[in-house]
Amino acid sequence: xxxxxxxxxxxxxxxxxxxxxxxxxxxxxxxxxxxxxxxxxxxxxxxxxxxxxxxxxxxxxxxxxxxxxxxxxxxxxxxxxxxxxxxxxxxxxxxxxxxxxxxxxxxxxxxxxxxxxxxxxxxxxxxxxxxxxxxxxxxxxxxxxxxxxxxxxxxxxxxxxxxxxxxxxxxxxxxxxxxxxxxxxxxxxxxxxxxxxxxxxxxxxxxxxxxxxxxxxxxxxxxxxxxxxxxxxxxxxxxxxxxxxxxxxxxxxxxxxxxxxxxxxxxxxxxxxxxxxxxxxxxxxxxxxxxxxxxxxxxxxxxxxxxxxxxxxxxxxxxxxxxxxxxxxxxxxxxxxxxxxxxxxxxxxxxxxxxxxxxxxxxxxxxxxxxxxxxxxxxxxxxxxxxxxxxxxxxxxxxxxxxxxxxxxxxxxxxxxxxxxxxxxxxxxxxxxxxxxxxxxxxxxxxxxxxxxxxxxxxxxxxxxxxxxxxxxxxxxxxxxxxxxxxxxxxxxxxxxxxxxxxxxxxxxxxxxxxxxxxxxxxxxxxxxxxxxxxxxxxxxxxxxxxxxxxxxxxxxxxxxxxxxxxxxxxxxxxxxxxxxxxxxxxxxxxxxxxxxxxxxxxxxxxxxxxxxxxxxxxxxxxxxxxxxxxxxxxxxxxxxxxxxxxxxxxxxxxxxxxxxxxxxxxxxxxxxxxxxxxxxxxxxxxxxxxxxxxxxxxxxxxxxxxxxxxxxxxxxxxxxxxxxxxxxxxxxxxxxxxxxxxxxxxxxxxxxxxxxxxxxxxxxxxxxxxxxxxxxxxxxxxxxxxxxxxxxxxxxxxxxxxxxxxxxxxxxxxxxxxxxxxxxxxxxxxxxxxxxxxxxxxxxxxxxxxxxxxxxxxxxxxxxxxxxxxxxxxxxxxxxxxxxxxxxxxxxxxxxxxxxxx
Amino acid sequence: xxxxxxxxxxxxxxxxxxxxxxxxxxxxxxxxxxxxxxxxxxxxxxxxxxxxxxxxxxxxxxxxxxxx
Numbered sequence: 020x021x022x023x024x025x026x027x028x029x030x031x032x033x034x035x036x037x038x039x040x041x042x043x044x045x046x047x048x049x050x051x052x053x054x055x056x057x058x059x060x061x062x063x064x065x066x067x068x069x070x071x072x073x074x075x076x077x078x079x080x081x082x083x084x085x086x087x088x089x090x091x092x093x094x095x096x097x098x099x100x101x102x103x104x105x106x107x108x109x110x111x112x113x114x115x116x117x118x119x120x121x122x123x124x125x126x127x128x129x130x131x132x133x134x135x136x137x138x139x140x141x142x143x144x145x146x147x148x149x150x151x152x153x154x155x156x157x158x159x160x161x162x163x164x165x166x167x168x169x170x171x172x173x174x175x176x177x178x179x180x181x182x183x184x185x186x187x188x189x190x191x192x193x194x195x196x197x198x199x200x201x202x203x204x205x206x207x208x209x210x211x212x213x214x215x216x217x218x219x220x221x222x223x224x225x226x227x228x229x230x231x232x233x234x235x236x237x238x239x240x241x242x243x244x245x246x247x248x249x250x251x252x253x254x255x256x257x258x259x260x261x262x263x264x265x266x267x268x269x270x271x272x273x274x275x276x277x278x279x280x281x282x283x284x285x286x287x288x289x290x291x292x293x294x295x296x297x298x299x300x301x302x303x304x305x306x307x308x309x310x311x312x313x314x315x316x317x318x319x320x321x322x323x324x325x326x327x328x329x330x331x332x333x334x335x336x337x338x339x340x341x342x343x344x345x346x347x348x349x350x351x352x353x354x355x356x357x358x359x360x361x362x363x364x365x366x367x368x369x370x371x372x373x374x375x376x377x378x379x380x381x382x383x384x385x386x387x388x389x390x391x392x393x394x395x396x397x398x399x400x401x402x403x404x405x406x407x408x409x410x411x412x413x414x415x416x417x418x419x420x421x422x423x424x425x426x427x428x429x430x431x432x433x434x435x436x437x438x439x440x441x442x443x444x445x446x447x448x449x450x451x452x453x454x455x456x457x458x459x460x461x462x463x464x465x466x467x468x469x470x471x472x473x474x475x476x477x478x479x480x481x482x483x484x485x486x487x488x489x490x491x492x493x494x495x496x497x498x499x500x501x502x503x504x505x506x507x508x509x510x511x512x513x514x515x516x517x518x519x520x521x522x523x524x525x526x527x528x529x530x531x532x533x534x535x536x537x538x539x540x541x542x543x544x545x546x547x548x549x550x551x552x553x554x555x556x557x558x559x560x561x562x563x564x565x566x567x568x569x570x571x572x573x574x575x576x577x578x579x580x581x582x583x584x585x586x587x588x589x590x591x592x593x594x595x596x597x598x599x600x601x602x603x604x605x606x607x608x609x610x611x612x613x614x615x616x617x618x619x620x621x622x623x624x625x626x627x628x629x630x631x632x633x634x635x636x637x638x639x640x641x642x643x644x645x646x647x648x649x650x651x652x653x654x655x656x657x658x659x660x661x662x663x664x665x666x667x668x669x670x671x672x673x674x675x676x677x678x679x680x681x682x683x684x685x686x687x688x689x690x691x692x693x694x695x696x697x698x699x700x701x702x703x704x705x706x707x708x709x710x711x712x713x714x715x716x717x718x719x720x721x722x723x724x725x726x727x728x729x730x731x732x733x734x735x736x737x738x739x740x741x742x743x744x745x746x747x748x749x750x751x752x753x754x755x756x757x758x759x760x761x762x763x764x765x766x767x768x769x770x771x772x773x774x775x776x777x778x779x780x781x782x783x784x785x786x787x788x789x790x791x792x793x794x795x796x797x798x799x800x801x802x803x804x805x806x807x808x809x810x811x812x813x814x815x816x817x818x819x820x821x822x823x824x825x826x827x828x829x830x831x832x833x834x835x836x837x838x839x840x841x842x843x844x845x846x847x848x849x850x851x852x853x854x855x856x857x858x859x860x861x862x863x864x865x866x867x868x869x870x871x872x873x874x875x876x877x878x879x880x881x882x883x884x885x886x887x888x889x890x891x892x893x894x895x896x897x898x899x900x901x902x903x904x905x906x907x908x909x910x911x912x913x914x915x916x917x918x919x920x921x922x
Numbered sequence: 923x924x925x926x927x928x929x930x931x932x933x934x935x936x937x938x939x940x941x942x943x944x945x946x947x948x949x950x951x952x953x954x955x956x957x958x959x960x961x962x963x964x965x966x967x968x969x970x971x972x973x974x975x976x977x978x979x980x981x982x983x984x985x986x987x988x989x990x
Contacts (some may be wrong), residue, residue: 085961085963085964085967088967089943092939092943092967092971095939095971095975096936096939096940097936098936098978099932099933099935099936099939099974099977099978100932100933100936101932102928102929102932103929103933137990201927218953239959239960240958240960241959241961243956243959243960243961244956244959247956247959253954256954256961256964257953257954257963258948258952258965259950264944264945264948264949267943267944267945267948268944271940272946300930302978302981302982303978303979303982306971306974306975306978307975308970310971310975316969317964369986560942699978862950865978
């Protein structure tokens with residue numbers, strides 16, 4: 020395979036990256052939701068897997084076995100902690116327009132410049148070697164392909180390819196990572212490329228894994244057992260006791276911290292996050308990604324060992340050497356592209372993250388504090404100045420990485436450099452975790468903790484490295500500096516049991532944490548710190564922004580703020596931003612010389628912070644406005660007030676929901692009242708109507724008798740008999756109405772006793788025996804053997820029975836059946852007859868008052884029409900139910916229930 | 923599931939996972955035994971890893987919550 024093929028494929032791949040980035044940039048203008056998806060977010064987090072994963076893991080697996088996997092277990096643990104930790108950091112960063120970890124830490128500790136500088140410097144020193152490592156991975160992989168054709172390595176190609184790749188990456192990063200001046204704006208082109216590269220590296224690595232495991236060998240079991248047969252690699256199958264466990268656990272802790280604090284992870288995970296809710300899907304998608312990319316590491320490593328033995332091929336190169344050995348050039352090229360994408364993705368994002376820190380926390384604060392706020396200069400220069408600084412920072416970072424690689428990093432192993440970087444960024448853990456969970460943590464604590472941590476990091480990791488490379492005398496590692504043995508960098512204070520990384524991590528992180536806590540406890544916080552500590556720990560949401568009084572006192576003119584903003588984002592956009600803010604918060608910003616309130620000042624500072632970093636924004640604000648100092652007790656007051664406002668708001672919301680609940684209840688009660696009023700009217704109308712019918716006939720009949728004194732006695736007797744009957748009916752009706760009224764008003768008293776139901780039913784039935792005989796009906800009474808006793812008012816229940824049996828007798832044709840039976844927790848008394856029955860549509864109304872009267876289809880009203888209504892009231896008063904239905908043999912069945920005391 | 927109980931469960935699964943892949947639990951499987959030809963520690967770490975992922979899916983893959 021010619022080298023030119025490799026170069027052409029590489030160039031085509033670069034061209035594809037540029038095409039994807041510019042396509043995504045263009046598309047995102049019209050389709051804003053293009054990249055706002057949890058899968059996109061999860062895949063972009065895959066930037067965690069670098070050339071180290073791709074080449075280094077296999078190398079490590081082939082030399083020390085399974086411990087390569089520990090640095091992927093840390094991020095998986097973090098995935099479970101996304102909500103308490105990462106979600107909080109994202110929310111704070113969005114609210115305050117924070118664009119880097121340096122900004123995050125310096126703002127948390129009262130916008131402290133020194134902290135921002137310290138974090139930025141530590142990142143640059145700690146991470147540049149890591150970027151160099153990726154350059155090394157790309158160049159090495161190219162060399163492996165080059166050597167497949169040429170027998171001797173050519174140093175020129177190493178140099179040329181390294182420089183060429185650096186230049187292309189600088190160009191790309193500037194083009195798509197430093198496009199606009201607002202760093203809080205997302206970079207869709209960049210994200211599209213990172214997602215694309217994440218997919219490519221995963222697919223390429225899985226393809227190689229399948230190729231090796233199932234193509235060259237016969238599955239994983241086959242590879243493992245063949246290695247086991249050789250018996251020289253037994254140590255790969257287990258962890259060594261003792262030292263390996265410490266190393267394993269420290270790598271888990273390191274990778275957990277690195278996942279949050281590496282500049283590229285913070286940039287992708289926090290700054291480029293489009294929606295914090297994507298964390299939910301990402302929290303399982305990302306671990307799946309990690310698992311997949313690690314699935315075939317061990318088989319590939321062992322496959323390499325089987326193919327090459329302990330030959331002269333470096334384990335770090337197995338990934339490429341295997342397909343080349345098989346002369347499968349397509350597979351080799353695919354693998355190479357995958358490895359290149361892993362390395363370039365890391366370099367691009369890491370460089371952007373670092374360049375933001377360098378420009379916002381190192382260059383710009385120095386620039387603005389020395390020259391002052393340039394009022395007179397034309398607007399455009401500020402914007403282009405910021406961009407220029409950002410772009411120069413990118414070039415600076417990449418050149419530094421290139422120089423490191425060319426002059427120092429050639430001989431280091433991939434994994435070791437990576438772990439040094441991990442250990443450096445782990446020093447941010449106490450200040451960051453403390454910052455979001457512990458209000459008392461202050462800038463002195465953070466500063467001293469991180470300083471101590473970095474000094475120990477440098478002493479225990481970098482000094483030994485320099486000694487190994489001959490820059491320092493090797494004696495320092497055996498005898499200690501100046502012969503002091505307890506200061507030997509790798510055995511600090513005589514701690515000998517740990518490997519070098521665990522040793523460094525243990526001393527740096529514990530002393531860092533202890534310093535942070537102890538110093539924080541014994542020093543006081545400044546007023547700014549008190550305010551931001553409360554804000555970070557409570558993670559105030561953006562929509563609660565108006566509720567919070569900000570701490571700022573002084574005089575500032577709207578026009579000054581607008582000018583300041585204009586010089587960084589352009590006049591048009593500044594006006595737009597300001598007006599949008601004014602509308603949101605009900606502030607007047609149109610008057611030329613109006614004084615700005617605290618919110619507007621804070622808003623301007625936040626927006627500026629998004630562009631040039633919080634530290635520089637602070638300096639500019641101090642210059643553009645007249646600030647007064649705020650005493651600490653005032654800040655405490657303001658925080659108290661904010662807390663109270665939030666509490667009052669919560670209380671108000673609660674009250675208002677209660678109120679609406681109450682008014683709903685009131686409405687329902689009112690509706691009920693209106694309905695019952697209407698019922699009352701109807702009742703009154705029906706009653707009077709019912710009373711008038713017998714009254715009319717009484718009057719008519721008595722008038723006839725009165726007007727005709729000469730009527731014969733027989734006829735007179737007939738008329739008077741009718742009058743008496745009508746009068747009886749009238750008085751019956753009146754007594755029924757009175758009784759019903761008693762029930763309705765609740766004045767009806769029950770006089771319950773223990774009643775034998777069997778006896779009661781028999782008594783009532785026997786009172787009908789004459790009538791039943793005369794109508795030639797049969798009466799079946801079905802009663803349980805053991806007579807049930809029920810606690811009820813005997814007279815009233817008797818009345819119900821009389822009423823219903825009476826009705827049955829009235830309508831029945833042949834048979835009446837009375838039945839008493841137990842139904843779960845109550846006694847059920849049913850009376851059925853084979854009469855004309857009740858229409859199914861009226862079944863539910865039959866117990867209403869005067870149902871009969873209102874239903875004039877019935878030819879002649881029989882009874883008052885109140886009987887069943889009274890029955891219903893009585894049964895309900897006893898806690899039972901009453902209803903009518905039709906049985907299977909087409910009988911009408913009235914049923915009522917009485918609660919059983921025993922159950 | 924309300925957010926705070928989901929959060930507590932997620933934290934718990936992280937803690938359990940950390941415990942499961944650390945000393946001394948890890949030393950139980952750190953032996954020269956093979957399962958279907960594959961070293962037991964290798965099988966164990968991947969199995970625990972998959973369990974953790976399943977737990978995270980169970981906690982976060984929920985359509986009704988996603989709409990919120």
